[in-house]
Amino acid sequence: MKTYIFILSLLSYCLFTPAFSQDRAPVSLNQLWKSDTLLRTPESVQYDPQGKRLFVANMNKVNVENPDGDGFISVLSTDGKIKTLQWATGLNDPKGMGIIKNSLFVADLKDLVEIDLKTGKILNRHAAVNSIMLNDVSISPKGEVFVSDSRGHKLYRYADGKMELFLDDPNLQGPNGVFAEKEQLIVASAGSGNLWKMDYATKKYTSWAMTNKTADGILRFGDDYLISCWHGEVYYVKPDGKVWKLIDSKSPQVNTADFGYIPQTKTVLIPNFYKNTVTAYTIK
Numbered sequence: 001m002k003t004y005i006f007i008l009s010l011l012s013y014c015l016f017t018p019a020f021s022q023d024r025a026p027v028s029l030n031q032l033w034k035s036d037t038l039l040r041t042p043e044s045v046q047y048d049p050q051g052k053r054l055f056v057a058n059m060n061k062v063n064v065e066n067p068d069g070d071g072f073i074s075v076l077s078t079d080g081k082i083k084t085l086q087w088a089t090g091l092n093d094p095k096g097m098g099i100i101k102n103s104l105f106v107a108d109l110k111d112l113v114e115i116d117l118k119t120g121k122i123l124n125r126h127a128a129v130n131s132i133m134l135n136d137v138s139i140s141p142k143g144e145v146f147v148s149d150s151r152g153h154k155l156y157r158y159a160d161g162k163m164e165l166f167l168d169d170p171n172l173q174g175p176n177g178v179f180a181e182k183e184q185l186i187v188a189s190a191g192s193g194n195l196w197k198m199d200y201a202t203k204k205y206t207s208w209a210m211t212n213k214t215a216d217g218i219l220r221f222g223d224d225y226l227i228s229c230w231h232g233e234v235y236y237v238k239p240d241g242k243v244w245k246l247i248d249s250k251s252p253q254v255n256t257a258d259f260g261y262i263p264q265t266k267t268v269l270i271p272n273f274y275k276n277t278v279t280a281y282t283i284k
Helices: 002-016
Strands: 029-034 042-048 053-058 071-076 082-091 094-100 103-108 111-116 122-127 134-139 145-149 154-159 162-168 175-180 184-189 194-199 205-210 215-221 224-229 233-237 243-248 260-262 267-271 278-283
Touching: 042 260, 042 267, 053 082, 053 094, 053 267, 071 094, 071 103, 082 103, 094 145, 103 134, 103 145, 111 134, 134 215, 145 175, 154 175, 175 224, 184 215, 194 215
Parallel strands: 042 094, 094 134, 134 175, 175 215
Antiparallel strands: 029 278, 042 053, 053 071, 071 082, 094 103, 103 111, 111 122, 134 145, 145 154, 154 162, 175 184, 184 194, 194 205, 215 224, 224 233, 233 243, 260 267, 267 278
């Protein structure tokens, strides 16, 4: 019986533990600045190329079961100064964000909220029927908005003014990060750390890399990817599945949630959740 349990444990370790590369990572992250602590449970950062500014989604009090309306969006300058603390208000637990034309789309618990980029006023709330906790947002090259529902194991798609269920599959193991590319949708599993590549037409998916549990944000860097894990890790991942760990801040309990990116300056923007800050890094 002990031998059987040992074999199962070993098999589980092999299947669910990421195979990190032992050689030196191709890139490094070097801290550039850290914001003030006036933010309130910041979960994601979105760079606005039109306004040359940063949007930060503040969950404030985390209240999934009972929406409290105390969430808000802040505006920061690209050097980390808080310009407007409560630019858009009346949200519940805002998380992932994306921009289409003059609208900021925000995953807000059970709704995809559309906000006017100029005024910060809420234009529409697009309900994700039967969702539990919407999390990340990604805009496809076609202008579709893909949204993950981490606790509901679902993916939603918003296009042509309609919000619809794209996929309902518990095997996604808590889909968190989404990144919509031309040929495929990349999904990061918070439950296992799997990175899935999904075909848009067939909705079939395969795991091509493994990071760690609480996998959260996804960024593209050239042909490669950066993956954040909420509990305090950032990984660099090659298309062939090779993985390097760039940040490990679990011990000091500095969370690394859904991050943003300024391509012109190669700046990675990481919200630190319970620390109420955003930290910027240059990637080299």
